[in-house]
Amino acid sequence: MSEFTLHDLQCFDAVVRAGGFQAAAATLHRSHPAVFAAVAKLERQLGLALLDRSGYRVRLTSAGASFHRRAQSLLRELEGLRSHAAQLALGEESELHVVIGDFCPRAETLGLLSRFFAQCPATRLHLHFEAVGGPQERLLDGDADLILHRVDKRDPRIEWLDLAKVPFIPVAAPGYLPEPQAKGIDARALRGLTQCVMRDTARHTPTQDFFMIEGAPQCTVPDQLMKKEIILQGMGWGHLPRFLIEDELRDGRLLSIANRRLPGSTEELVAARRADRPHGPVLTRLWQHLQQAAHTFPLA
Numbered sequence: 001m002s003e004f005t006l007h008d009l010q011c012f013d014a015v016v017r018a019g020g021f022q023a024a025a026a027t028l029h030r031s032h033p034a035v036f037a038a039v040a041k042l043e044r045q046l047g048l049a050l051l052d053r054s055g056y057r058v059r060l061t062s063a064g065a066s067f068h069r070r071a072q073s074l075l076r077e078l079e080g081l082r083s084h085a086a087q088l089a090l091g092e093e094s095e096l097h098v099v100i101g102d103f104c105p106r107a108e109t110l111g112l113l114s115r116f117f118a119q120c121p122a123t124r125l126h127l128h129f130e131a132v133g134g135p136q137e138r139l140l141d142g143d144a145d146l147i148l149h150r151v152d153k154r155d156p157r158i159e160w161l162d163l164a165k166v167p168f169i170p171v172a173a174p175g176y177l178p179e180p181q182a183k184g185i186d187a188r189a190l191r192g193l194t195q196c197v198m199r200d201t202a203r204h205t206p207t208q209d210f211f212m213i214e215g216a217p218q219c220t221v222p223d224q225l226m227k228k229e230i231i232l233q234g235m236g237w238g239h240l241p242r243f244l245i246e247d248e249l250r251d252g253r254l255l256s257i258a259n260r261r262l263p264g265s266t267e268e269l270v271a272a273r274r275a276d277r278p279h280g281p282v283l284t285r286l287w288q289h290l291q292q293a294a295h296t297f298p299l300a
Contacts, residue, residue: 004045008039009075011024011034011042013068016060020058021035021036048061049064050067091280093281093282093283095125096145097128097146098113098127098148099138100128100129100149102130102132102224103149103168104148104269105241109148112290113125130149131199131222132199132200132202134200134202135150136149136152137205139272140157140274146271146273146283146286148272149272150267150268150269151272157274157275158275159274162268162270163294165266167241167242167264168239168266169249170256170262171240171255172231172255172257173231173253173254173255176193176234184261185257190216190237191214191215191216192216194217194235194236195212195216196230196236197212197218197219198222198227199221199222211238219235224240224241228244232253239264271290
């Protein structure tokens with residue numbers, strides 16, 4: 001058996017993934033005859049029929065399916081090698097853009113970043129603060145190298161590190177809610193009261209309605225600290241991260257109104273970066289730094 005090439009494997013893999021030679025050629029930016037010839041050559045070299053061409057669409061033979069499964073590890077290793085080479089070619093980044101989301105514990109997070117960037121004096125840190133859908137949008141738009149917020153974990157363009165689970169609790173100032181409803185209030189009873197909500201900083205992503213009561217009057221705020229102050233002053237009610245209101249819940253300045261019909265929620269705080277592009281050495285080291293700190297991260 002003569003040696004086959006990576007190019008032959010890539011063409012075969014593209015045909016399998018795209019479902020045909022024409023689509024594979026478009027994916028690889030090559031001509032249809034070139035892709036067809038590469039796969040035919042691979043089959044001759046292996047002495048195997050990898051594709052069944054008898055139908056309208058090509059299909060894997062049983063031998064082809066088995067061979068394709070084994071070829072995946074080699075192709076993944078090749079992609080990883082290319083990504084590593086691209087990282088090496090980038091050199092030390094002169095700047096990094098990091099977005100801190102609205103429910104990230106800022107003091108602890110800034111402490112982690114401060115300790116890391118103290119060792120990278122040649123890299124300038126640009127910090128940005130975004131809310132609701134803004135952090136993920138910045139990441140996907142290419143405006144951020146790293147975000148600390150929630151993400152859609154189903155998105156294949158994103159990789160993440162779990163940092164902490166952040167409970168959100170519906171709260172109000174004493175006397176804001178009418179008695180005796182306060183302990184068992186539901187969304188219907190809250191519709192006539194002002195709800196304090198975060199202003200979404202996303203520019204083009206559809207607005208996400210976290211905890212919002214349809215039809216209720218709203219007071220929109222730019223960050224969780226302003227939201228907390230509005231609620232403390234009896235100007236509305238809303239959901240706040242537990243770590244931000246521990247003292248107020250303890251001394252009675254805020255009351256939890258969580259119940260079976262208004263349970264609150266728990267958000268997953270992650271560090272996230274793009275999975276579909278190479279990363280420079282400083283961001284790679286920052287990722288490792290966060291990975292090591294994840295098990296001791298506040299709220300973890």
